Amino acid sequence: MTTPLSKPKRKDPTKRTRIPSLPPGKRSREAHGLTAMAAVGRFALQVCNECQKVQYPPRQICSNCLNDKLFWRDVNNGGKLLAETKLQHSNDTYFRDRIPWRLGIVIADAGPSIVAHLGEDCIRDQRVRMSLSIDRAGNAVITARPEKPTQLEEDDVQLREMAFNPKDRRVLIVDGKTELGLRIAENMVAAGARDVFVGSAEPWRSSSYLDKIKDLERTSIYSLDVTDTESVKELASMIGDKVEILVNNSYHLRMGGLVDKFDINTAHDEMEIHYHGLMRLAAFFGPIMKLRSADGPQGASAWLNVLSAYALINNPDLATYSASQAAALSLSQCLRSEMAAGGIRVLNAFTGPIEDEWQQIAPPPKLIPDTVAKRIIKGLQDGKEDIIIGAVAEEICARIAENAKEIERTIKL
Amino acid sequence: MHNENKKPTQLLELVTAITRGNIKVIDLTMTLDRKVPTIVLPPELGQSWPFRMEEISKYNEKGPATYWNNFSCGEHTGTHFDAPIHWISGKDLPNNSTDTIEPEKFIAHACVVDCCREAEKNPDYLLTIDDVCSWEKTYGKIPPRSWLLMRTDWSMKKTPEEYLNLDDEGAHTPGPHEELIPWLIDERDVIGFGCEDVGTDAGQASNFKTPMPCHHLMHGRGRFGLPALTNLDKLPAQGTVIITPPLKIRQGSGSPVRVLALIEE
Numbered sequence: 001m002t003t004p005l006s007k008p009k010r011k012d013p014t015k016r017t018r019i020p021s022l023p024p025g026k027r028s029r030e031a032h033g034l035t036a037m038a039a040v041g042r043f044a045l046q047v048c049n050e051c052q053k054v055q056y057p058p059r060q061i062c063s064n065c066l067n068d069k070l071f072w073r074d075v076n077n078g079g080k081l082l083a084e085t086k087l088q089h090s091n092d093t094y095f096r097d098r099i100p101w102r103l104g105i106v107i108a109d110a111g112p113s114i115v116a117h118l119g120e121d122c123i124r125d126q127r128v129r130m131s132l133s134i135d136r137a138g139n140a141v142i143t144a145r146p147e148k149p150t151q152l153e154e155d156d157v158q159l160r161e162m163a164f165n166p167k168d169r170r171v172l173i174v175d176g177k178t179e180l181g182l183r184i185a186e187n188m189v190a191a192g193a194r195d196v197f198v199g200s201a202e203p204w205r206s207s208s209y210l211d212k213i214k215d216l217e218r219t220s221i222y223s224l225d226v227t228d229t230e231s232v233k234e235l236a237s238m239i240g241d242k243v244e245i246l247v248n249n250s251y252h253l254r255m256g257g258l259v260d261k262f263d264i265n266t267a268h269d270e271m272e273i274h275y276h277g278l279m280r281l282a283a284f285f286g287p288i289m290k291l292r293s294a295d296g297p298q299g300a301s302a303w304l305n306v307l308s309a310y311a312l313i314n315n316p317d318l319a320t321y322s323a324s325q326a327a328a329l330s331l332s333q334c335l336r337s338e339m340a341a342g343g344i345r346v347l348n349a350f351t352g353p354i355e356d357e358w359q360q361i362a363p364p365p366k367l368i369p370d371t372v373a374k375r376i377i378k379g380l381q382d383g384k385e386d387i388i389i390g391a392v393a394e395e396i397c398a399r400i401a402e403n404a405k406e407i408e409r410t411i412k413l
Numbered sequence: 414m415h416n417e418n419k420k421p422t423q424l425l426e427l428v429t430a431i432t433r434g435n436i437k438v439i440d441l442t443m444t445l446d447r448k449v450p451t452i453v454l455p456p457e458l459g460q461s462w463p464f465r466m467e468e469i470s471k472y473n474e475k476g477p478a479t480y481w482n483n484f485s486c487g488e489h490t491g492t493h494f495d496a497p498i499h500w501i502s503g504k505d506l507p508n509n510s511t512d513t514i515e516p517e518k519f520i521a522h523a524c525v526v527d528c529c530r531e532a533e534k535n536p537d538y539l540l541t542i543d544d545v546c547s548w549e550k551t552y553g554k555i556p557p558r559s560w561l562l563m564r565t566d567w568s569m570k571k572t573p574e575e576y577l578n579l580d581d582e583g584a585h586t587p588g589p590h591e592e593l594i595p596w597l598i599d600e601r602d603v604i605g606f607g608c609e610d611v612g613t614d615a616g617q618a619s620n621f622k623t624p625m626p627c628h629h630l631m632h633g634r635g636r637f638g639l640p641a642l643t644n645l646d647k648l649p650a651q652g653t654v655i656i657t658p659p660l661k662i663r664q665g666s667g668s669p670v671r672v673l674a675l676i677e678e
Contacts (some may be wrong), residue, residue: 203452203572203573203574204450204453204573204574204576204577204579205579206579206580206581227463227465228447228463228465229446229465229466229467231447231468265459265460265462268462269460
């Protein structure tokens with residue numbers, strides 16, 4: 001059985017914090033096909049168009065018939081663990097820091113033999129289920145767990161490197177004055193977060209959501225205004241070295257188009273909160289989180305931005321809001337690249353319209369904030385890079401992949 | 414034309430009196446920083462930017478020898494000057510914006526009515542004609558072209574929450590009664606009205622019969638506003654001169670202003 005995660009102790013101030021190191025980072029272009037599948041939580045491998053052979057590792061031509069038409073297809077993630085070993089030595093700094101490390105060969109039901117990182121409960125000759133995960137360097141790897149989930153599976157120290165269960169981790173939620181902020185806080189507490197820090201801007205504005213957050217256990221509220229550089233700096237200096245998961249749920253949505261509604265002030269506010277706000281958070285929380293990514297099983301691990309699916313395609317009914325979300329998405333890609341160097345994963349959740357006061361006149365289907373919060377937690381637990389939430393967001397992604405010009409012309413609220 | 418032979422004795426006397434401390438200079442200005450609260454409006458309306466500052470350089474690679482900042486804020490941030498063009502009632506008046514108001518209007522006498530006890534008891538306290546008449550019985554009539562400054566010690570509130578004092582029916586801060594404003598203009602010819610809270614009107618003034626009377630009526634008659642003052646407790650009831658030049662913004666509706674008061678010791 002998986003060793004239960006020992007309750008995090010307070011940090012010994014006389015001990016040096018381990019410097020982050022990364023697993024081997026080089027991948028071929030073909031191998032990044034796995035990364036794309038892992039990002040959205042799919043278990044897909046290359047399949048030959050001609051002979052239907054499932055390929056692993058990814059390659060340019062079929063290992064059976066040399067055909068170069070290989071395409072990615074979701075395949076059965078089951079298999080049998082053929083052999084397992086415990087790595088006791090490595091020349092690689094990342095694994096040296098973490099040995100012993102379990103690896104095994106799985107005979108996949110889909111065909112190929114796959115070298116996988118093993119959960120503690122996997123037993124030789126027994127059935128396992130595999131997932132495509134993303135490691136701390138940002139690359140896809142295959143992990144295996146027993147076919148049936150085991151009791152303490154989520155405590156597995158090795159698998160925690162690739163997934164971000166809030167259990168025993170300390171979480172910062174940037175905006176506690178929205179219902180989504182409240183629901184994320186509630187679900188983080190329910191998921192066993194060790195401490196939940198919640199930001200609150202403009203103290204003179206009351207918020208029923210923030211009032212409810214005050215009653216949650218292990219939760220504390222801090223002054224945080226992402227439009228104010230000093231405010232972000234101040235909070236980072238107070239709790240930056242304790243934040244292990246950062247959830248940036250900054251939100252400022254105003255409806256309206258572009259040509260018929262010239263409103264620089266609204267556009268400015270949206271950019272200030274979504275784009276410059278992310279910049280400020282990155283500037284002050286980023287460096288300290290990067291330094292703490294190897295600080296034991298509870299070290300800093302993930303940064304999650306809550307974005308709108310309209311970051312991917314501009315909705316003319318939300319013209320400047322969509323543009324500010326696209327700007328934030330672009331910045332998040334840079335953040336991912338820079339934080340990867342420190343072993344911190346950057347995840348983006350893309351939501352469809354949410355049931356709230358600012359989207360009151362948006363037609364259904366709309367997401368209940370609690371649903372969004374639960375999907376965010378699940379996405380963290382699964383270590384997904386892109387968490388697509390709700391039917392609208394899913395449809396947007398599918399239509400962009402199918403024909404971006406079509407959706408560009410037809411999308412509206 | 415200047416008369417080269419004539420020495421400006423009165424001005425020299427003024428400067429000498431300031432140097433010797435016979436005339437004291439009191440700063441009535443709130444320090445502008447990121448925590449200065451701006452007026453809170455319904456969120457669907459246009460919003461005034463809060464005061465924000467970003468460093469340009471601080472003796473570093475962006476400017477080895479220089480320290481300076483960019484700042485941004487709405488025209489009506491911190492201690493500020495309200496020009497008549499700020500309100501629809503004053504939009505067509507001549508010389509109604511910060512760039513066109515005659516500069517001599519930026520130096521004027523000020524009367525200070527102490528309402529701190531009343532405001533402490535009742536945050537919605539309204540200054541009435543009777544209150545001002547009874548003040549005049551003690552301190553003398555308000556001279557024409559004076560400011561009327563309402564002292565409430567509101568600027569001493571410790572937090573932005575206490576200062577703005579909002580609940581689910583809006584702000585609760587003191588201000589002038591709607592009947593006082595036309596009386597101050599017609600009977601006393603004041604140059605404007607100043608106070609210590611975030612706006613010259615009371616927190617609940619949008620519910621008055623004439624909504625926002627200090628803005629609507631004062632600006633409609635070419636008078637000014639001077640909210641978010643501090644240190645009014647250091648001023649005498651009569652005899653203060655205040656200096657209030659806003660930034661010369663073309664068509665500016667107001668601007669943050671450094672308000673200086675001169676008082677005789």
